[in-house]
Amino acid sequence: MSAVGKVSRVVPSSIGKLKELSWVNLEINQLQGLEFMNNLKNGTNLQKLSVASNQLEGEIPNSFGNFSVKLQVLYLGSNRLSGRFPPGIANLHYLSGLALESNCFTGPIPDWLGNLKTLQSQISLLEEALLDSNHFYAHIPRGLESLKVLQVLNISNNNLHGNIPREIFSIPTTRVVELSSNRLDGPLPIEMGNAKQLQSLHKKLGSAQLSHNLLSGSIPKSIGGLQDLQQLDLSFNNLEGEVPEIGIFSNITAVRIAGNTGLCGGAAMLQLPPCSSRRPSSTKHMVSVVLKVVIPFACIVSLAMGISALLFWRKRNERKSMSLTSFGRKFSKVSFNDLASATDGFSTYNLIGRGRYSSVYKGRLLQYGNVVAVKVFSLQTRGSQKSFITECHALRNVRHRNLVPILTACSSIDSKGDVFKALVYEFMSQGDLHMILYSTQNDENNSALIQIALAQRLSIVVDVAAALEYLHHNNQGTIVHCDLKPGNILLDDNMIAHVGDFGLARFKVDCTVSSSGDSTISSAINGTIGYVAPEYAAGGEVSTYGDVYSCGIVLFEIFLRKRPTDDMFKDGLNIATFVEMNFPDRISQVVDPELLENQNGISHETLVDMKEKDLECLHSVLNIGLCCTKPSPYERMDMREVAARLRKIKAAHLSSN
Incomplete structure (x- = not known):
């Protein structure tokens, strides 16, 4: 049975009576509720189930493990499913295709991943197991070598830490391994250089695969001997030492190693510094003398000169500014x-x-x-x-x-x-977002700014997400803003949003949160009430997920036109729980009424019927806000995923209009 894009809201319970059903494809609908899974357990011949790209939310029921043992393909991606995945999936011995990507699953990656009998895909274009873009944490489970026919494994964009299991590269059929954007540490496995079958170490469209982790040590020279390796991205880790010059490392378009400040040598086109040779002992002695004697003396002289200069300069009434070379540019x-x-x-x-x-x-x-x-x-x-x-x-x-x-x-x-x-x-001519959201019709200077169309609000929130994505994942090191709010979001002549005011920012914090909540900076956050992540109020440590929470609150404020400090939010009710209470059936009642009014005088009721696509867009956007404002930082998206999803929603909205 296939009903792509044809089913709305709820799967009829009568589907459980179709006991001979072998194929159910309900992708790209607006399905809600998980009751149908209990009904489908009666289908003893069910071999394929796909409910990807819907509006499913909540935890997978434990009865899931009672599905037909003949089930081979299971696609649940791009929903809002959460909690821990039920261990009953280990009973599905013939499962060959698994896609859980782009949800809110949490907890460790279950041990059953290494116990499935045959994890491969019989679909020619989807020979992979997708667990990416969730909130799985802890270590990658051992025992992956039992996946004898696995071709593609994608567990990127999670909160995984620990070493990369060498077994991943021992599976003879593996072609693609995607582990980027986690907190994996330790050296690259030596077995990686022995994976002769490996063709790609990159995400879709050539983006990074092992990038944005905490990998250390040197790059095994044996990787250069992989003749079929087409793309390799090890950027933004802590790798060091000499870069091999053979194989893929001689192709600048196929290898990415930026963001590893300890790397040296390699092909000239990589433009890395040369590797320093060992110093003779006499040279080491001279260096020791310089460090112990000359440098301290120079510092004392410099300090004295600096104090004298300061006393002289303070007597002057007028002074040119300092060079400010510390800014990194002139x-x-x-x-x-x-x-x-x-x-x-x-x-x-x-x-x-x-x-x-x-x-x-x-x-x-x-x-x-x-x-x-x-x-x-x-x-x-x-x-x-x-x-x-x-x-x-x-x-x-x-x-x-x-x-x-x-x-x-x-x-x-x-x-x-x-x-x-x-x-x-x-100068940002259109002022800040707070002023635009709450300017009144009686204000003649701002009367043209009061009407903010859905497309304009989408553009603003996409711009804000892009700014945070850059701050969290740029090659200069992680920056956590710590005070994101509409007053710190400015708009230019073209209504392009710009994030400003970095007076409370924190630097070089781990991009993700570990299972124990570890971070490199303790929080003494003085952010703005209503926008500060709950873990900060409880004395938690600073992480990029605090900005993610603030981004979700700002998103709600843009589309609801309600301040998070509004008088209605009290007694445990905040703007996030308010949206969650009314999501998804009553979102038309909580969003800014302007978004559902017609500028040509069409009534609200008529407009709701006419603009189903606008409501779908609002549903998708508020869904992202809910994922951003989860009480636990472990369950939130990171800004790469937030920005990517918002760009996708904006593109879909523009194309449909």
Whole structure:
């Protein structure tokens, strides 16, 4: 039986009476509820079941293990299924194709993965086992060598840690192994270089496979001897040592190793630094002398000169800004007088925003295209100095179309002889998202911004997700924003969203959360109430999943036009639980009514019937918000998956209109 795109909401219970049914394909519908699984257990001849790309949510019932022992293919991908996968699947001895990708499954990858009799796919284009893009954690289970005919294994985009089991590369039929975006550590298995059958170590469309982990040690030279290896991506790990020059390593388009600062040598086209040779003992002695004597002496002299220079500079009323080479790129100099003149003496007329540690003024600097935003730090406020340094650090090397572009910085002395610090940004003409969401019709200056179409809101949330994806996974190291909210999201002339204000950011935090909640930085988060992840309030540690939670809250606010601090949210009810309570059947009652009104005067009731595609879009978007705001960080998506899903929803919405 095949009903792709033809079934809405609920599978009839009568399906359980079709005992001779061998094939059920209900992909790409709007199915809800899992009761049909209990009904299907009576189908003793069922061989294939596919309910991928629906709206199924909740935990798989334990009765799942009572399905027909003849079941060979099971596709449950792209739903919202959660919890631990029932161990009863181990009873399905003839299962040959398994797809659980893009759900919210959690817990360790079950041990049954190594106990299935024959895990391969009899579908010519889907010879794989897909468990990617979930929230599985702990180690990859041992015993995978029992999967004698496995060809493709994809467990990327989870929270797995520990070493890569060498058994993965001992399976004679394996062609594709996808382990990227986890927390796997330790060395690359030597067996990897012996996997003669391996053809690809990349995700779909050539994206990374072993990237964004914590792998260490050297790259086995034997990998270069794999003649059939077509693509290899080991980028953004902790690998070190000399890169082989043979085989795939001589093809710059087939190998990716960026983000491993300890690598050296290799083919010239890789542009790695040369590997240093061993120093003779006499050289080591000289180096020791330099380290113990010369350098400390130089530091003392430098410190004395620095103190003298500082005392001299503070006597001057006017001073050009420092070089700010710590930003990682060269900025032209700007002085206190330049900024004071640009903002009419920092007049209240030019004041466009005020925060905890700073005030923002609109100004005019001809060298930066006329209109700019000048962020002046209130250094008398405790924490503002740290906020300035943090924001400088965050913006040092990052560049992205959805981050507020920094133009220059000023660390100088003002007209009173006091320390002055400011950052200069591109001016965002449309203001911040909070202002746009809550501007009133009586405000003549903003009347054109009140109507925000569904497509525009989609674009904004896609832009925000893209910015966070970059911050969490860029090649300069992980940055956790820690204070994402509409007031920190600015929009330019084209209504493109830009994330700004990095005064509370944290750096070099692990991109994922381990099963024990380990992280590299403890949280003393001073984020904004309503947007802060619950684990921070409980003293938990900073991780990128805190930003994911905030992104989900902002997403809800964009489409509901309700603040998370609204008076209605009390007594345990928050904006996330409010959406969950009304999802999926009553989403038309909770989203911003403007999204379901017709600009040509069509009634709300008529519009709901006419715009089913818009409601489907809203359903998909709010579903992502729910996955982002799970109480436990282990159960949330990461920003790569959030951004990818939102881009897909936006593309589908635009194509349908």
